[in-house]
Amino acid sequence: MKLTRYIYKGPQSAACLRVEGSADLLDVQLLHNQVVELPAEHEYTRVLMALKHLVLVPAETEQQPTQSIAPGPDLIAQNDAEPTTTKKGGKS
Numbered sequence: 001m002k003l004t005r006y007i008y009k010g011p012q013s014a015a016c017l018r019v020e021g022s023a024d025l026l027d028v029q030l031l032h033n034q035v036v037e038l039p040a041e042h043e044y045t046r047v048l049m050a051l052k053h054l055v056l057v058p059a060e061t062e063q064q065p066t067q068s069i070a071p072g073p074d075l076i077a078q079n080d081a082e083p084t085t086t087k088k089g090g091k092s
Contacts, residue, residue, distance in 0.1 A: 001026070003037035004045075010053035017044055 001019050013030040019039055028036055035057060038045045048054045 001039055004040040005035055005037050005057040006045075006048075006054040007057060008032060008034055008036045008048075008053060009055060010048070010051065015044060017042055 001022060001024075008030045009032065010030065012032060015028050015030065017026040017028065017039070019026055019042065026039070028038060030036055030053075036054075038048075038054075045054070
């Protein structure tokens, strides 16, 4: 079973798909603006495409591994600095 990656643009939902040529069921969670993998030739996928609830993920995006972004040294230095306090309206 070949799955294709899509971005789901609809209301939150879930489905259990019976895939041809297999006794297995495919459970999918459909969350707005999240990537979902569905069989491209399945009737349910075609319905979601017709409703414009699916956008094909570009091929170059699929092959790039996701990377977590760590804060840079400037951001770390700002967070480690002691907070400055100022008095407002008080007499010295």
